Amino acid sequence: MPAKIQVVELPLEITETSDIVTAKTTTANIESELFEIKVPRDAVYVFRENVDSVTVIPYTNEATPTQITEGQITIYLSDANKMTKWSLAKAPVTAFSEIQDKNKLYFWKKSWKATSDQYILVTLYSSKTASGSNSKLRITGIQVIRVPLIS
Amino acid sequence: MDGKFEEWLGEPLFPEFVGRTLGVVGADVITEYLKKRFAGLRGISDEIIQAILGFGSIKVLGKRHEFFIYFGQGILYELVARIIRERVVKAKKSEEPLAQEEGDLEELEKELTELEKEVGASKEPEAQKQAEELAEVEKELEKLEEEVGTSKASVDSYTSLEDYVAKKYKI
Numbered sequence: 001m002p003a004k005i006q007v008v009e010l011p012l013e014i015t016e017t018s019d020i021v022t023a024k025t026t027t028a029n030i031e032s033e034l035f036e037i038k039v040p041r042d043a044v045y046v047f048r049e050n051v052d053s054v055t056v057i058p059y060t061n062e063a064t065p066t067q068i069t070e071g072q073i074t075i076y077l078s079d080a081n082k083m084t085k086w087s088l089a090k091a092p093v094t095a096f097s098e099i100q101d102k103n104k105l106y107f108w109k110k111s112w113k114a115t116s117d118q119y120i121l122v123t124l125y126s127s128k129t130a131s132g133s134n135s136k137l138r139i140t141g142i143q144v145i146r147v148p149l150i151s
Numbered sequence: 152m153d154g155k156f157e158e159w160l161g162e163p164l165f166p167e168f169v170g171r172t173l174g175v176v177g178a179d180v181i182t183e184y185l186k187k188r189f190a191g192l193r194g195i196s197d198e199i200i201q202a203i204l205g206f207g208s209i210k211v212l213g214k215r216h217e218f219f220i221y222f223g224q225g226i227l228y229e230l231v232a233r234i235i236r237e238r239v240v241k242a243k244k245s246e247e248p249l250a251q252e253e254g255d256l257e258e259l260e261k262e263l264t265e266l267e268k269e270v271g272a273s274k275e276p277e278a279q280k281q282a283e284e285l286a287e288v289e290k291e292l293e294k295l296e297e298e299v300g301t302s303k304a305s306v307d308s309y310t311s312l313e314d315y316v317a318k319k320y321k322i
Contacts, residue, residue: 042312111321113313145312
């Protein structure tokens with residue numbers, strides 16, 4: 001008989017300041033990573049169709065950053081070795097730029113999950129260079145965490 | 152149970168409890184139980200207790216805990232009375248009963264009469280008390296079963312986080 005486990009579900013909000021997020025600098029005219037999110041051990045992130053949303057607002061890599069509104073954002077799910085990537089969302093930058101208005105948020109088109117050690121990659125293809133440190137990110141979902149059995 | 156026991160015993164006093172398992176107990180527990188039950192009654196010897204034990208656990212019910220349940224329903228006095236009666240009938244059918252046996256039989260019949268009187272007087276409150284106790288145990292059992300059922304569903308139904316997510320969110 002397989003071992004039993006206990007789980008707890010908590011709301012998930014990933015932002016540019018979250019510990020699991022690594023901000024990167026993109027390369028102009030090449031699709032490159034803006035944010036890298038690593039799912040921790042003993043956790044599964046769940047993103048529900050039409051319930052959870054994603055916001056990405058890229059800013060330029062300049063002393064006085066300006067918002068980038070041109071280009072395309074793609075969000076991938078990748079395995080721990082980044083050998084395989086699955087595209088989860090792909091749209092013009094402006095489609096992801098709403099952060100408050102629920103009517104304009106980008107909701108996931110299909111439910112999906114990210115398991116331990118997998119990566120969620122946010123990439124940008126734009127003529128401008130973006131800095132993850134200057135940019136904004138907000139992804140909502142549910143985190144399912146394994147807790148030790150108390151016997 | 153093969154039905155013969157019920158046929159012999161007649162209608163149980165608390166049919167709703169028959170067949171319910173309250174726990175497996177051994178012969179020693181039953182013996183203690185019987186001794187306590189008969190503590191205030193005259194004429195109940197160890198021999199009779201042994202007869203009941205042998206009858207219940209070996210020939211009729213096969214399972215001691217089922218036997219015990221029967222005795223937990225207030226049937227005990229009736230059963231003892233019937234066992235004594237059977238012994239009397241059996242002895243009377245004997246072609247040449249010994250004088251000693253006749254004496255025993257008379258004594259047994261007296262015991263039976265006394266017992267029946269006592270049972271008639273004390274059966275109802277005793278039975279009611281037992282029924283109340285059993286109802287309480289039943290409630291506790293139901294509560295426990297409910298709790299076990301709940302935790303079973305939430306713990307046993309998945310073996311990993313992925314399994315949990317797959318079942319709950321269908322992804």
